[in-house]
Amino acid sequence: MAFDRILGQEQPKKILKNALQSSNIAHAYLFHGQESIGKKQIAIELAKSLNCASPIKGDACDGCISCRKIENRTHPDFFFIEPTKNTPTAREAVIKIEAIRELQRKLAFHPYEGNVKVAIIDNADLMNLQAANSFLKTLEEPPLATILILISSNPFKLLPTLISRCQTIQFQPLTQENIKKILKEIMTEEKIENDTLAFRTLRSRGSVKKALAEDIENIVNIRKEIVSLLETISFDRMDVVFSHAKSWANQSDQWELILNELMELVRDLAFFQSGCTESEVYNRDIAERLKLLASRRTVNSWLKIFTAIHTTKIALSGNANAQLFFENMLIDFCEAA
Ligand SMILES: [Zn+2]
Structure with missing residues (x-):
């Protein structure tokens, strides 16, 4: 019926x-x-x-x-x-x-x-x-x-x-199980592997549109880049700050994705450091690596980083000098330590 x-x-x-x-x-x-x-x-x-x-x-x-x-x-x-x-x-x-x-x-x-x-x-x-x-x-x-x-x-x-x-x-929002069923139904043409299906489902936040829209390969690459940036960044590595700020400033079509990924990852890191379990984080598939990274800063430090990303997001929606704002944001990351 x-x-x-x-x-x-x-x-x-x-x-x-x-x-x-x-x-x-x-x-x-x-x-x-x-x-x-x-x-x-x-x-x-x-x-x-x-x-x-x-x-x-x-x-x-x-x-x-x-x-x-x-x-x-x-x-x-x-x-x-x-x-x-x-x-x-x-x-x-x-x-x-x-x-x-x-x-x-x-x-x-x-x-x-x-x-x-x-x-x-x-x-x-x-x-x-x-x-x-x-x-x-x-x-x-x-x-x-x-x-x-x-x-x-x-x-x-x-x-x-x-x-x-x-x-x-x-x-x-739809349950993960229902999202998975819908994706399987819609994506019959493509051969979707179980890993891809699980990743899309995890990231859907209960929305079919979001699950379908995800450019998996691009997201995985950006996320990898961000995690290793968060692992390395400090005042001793200003080369990392400047190279990332420059490279991101030149990819205006990726700003939204980069900043969203940053926010979600830092949110997860703050959650882990507050004692939350895997079921409460978005990036469950890389939980072990994130737990280790989370423990390197205080919750307060992760929250300061989150605020810096949010401020940058607002600044970039105007006609801001992108490289300058990315540099500022990454220096705030160093300072938040
Ligand atoms: Zn009828």
């Missing part, structure tokens, strides 16, 4: 199945939780269940014309709104008022084929203020036979008045 095909998210599925079985569906939902953990899929399954020609215990059959049309986004009573870019090169995608107005026009009619009209607003927090205010009116006076589903990974960016008019359902 449709809901059960989706791995994880037992609680949201239970809430929605109960609502479907007792015909107690809210007129507006907010599905929130980190990116790529199944919010959109469950919203689509809910739309199918609401309009399915032969539902099974309230769940969609997945085979009828209505289910197939919703799956293909060709159902006349199913609307999917997502942020778009003004131009292909624009940095930010937004949901503009025009898209909301068009949706409002369509929602004014009775359902053409189905029982209810279902509108999904994906990344609802990217509605601009005009669009959000306009959408608020729809939430305040919901059109008949309409279910609205807002999806957001950043619900704190939504207008509080929008949130208060929705039934909120929180989605949790």
Whole structure:
């Protein structure tokens, strides 16, 4: 059955199945939780269940014309709104008022084929203020036979008045086991080795998108470089400071990755030095090496290093002199000893 095909998210599925079985569906939902953990899929399954020609215990059959049309986004009573870019090169995608107005026009009619009209607003927090205010009116006076589903990974960016008019359902990061199953399913074309699968799963933090996006080889190399840097760096080795600062300054496309890896590794080192166990760290696969490294500094020293990385991250998001900031950061590392 449709809901059960989706791995994880037992609680949201239970809430929605109960609502479907007792015909107690809210007129507006907010599905929130980190990116790529199944919010959109469950919203689509809910739309199918609401309009399915032969539902099974309230769940969609997945085979009828209505289910197939919703799956293909060709159902006349199913609307999917997502942020778009003004131009292909624009940095930010937004949901503009025009898209909301068009949706409002369509929602004014009775359902053409189905029982209810279902509108999904994906990344609802990217509605601009005009669009959000306009959408608020729809939430305040919901059109008949309409279910609205807002999806957001950043619900704190939504207008509080929008949130208060929705039934909120929180989605949790996927378990490692479920991430592994999904990766195996998606990556059937490639021959993934067990080591790679384990590494991607470990680094996913419960998000399929993150697990798939990882450029494993690059990450392993950068992490190796950072660990040996942390093992060597001191005021006696200024050559290490200057060579790394120069090399990193020249790789602006890698800054985000380098700084994120640094932060996660230093976090793990501070955790180990505070007496935490392997289950609490990110880089579990190199735990032994990290434990040894962690013991060479105090927790306070690791925390100072963490702050130095964070400050550099903020500085580099402006048009800072990268080499200078990397040098400063690495000197802070030496000083934190
Ligand atoms: Zn069906």
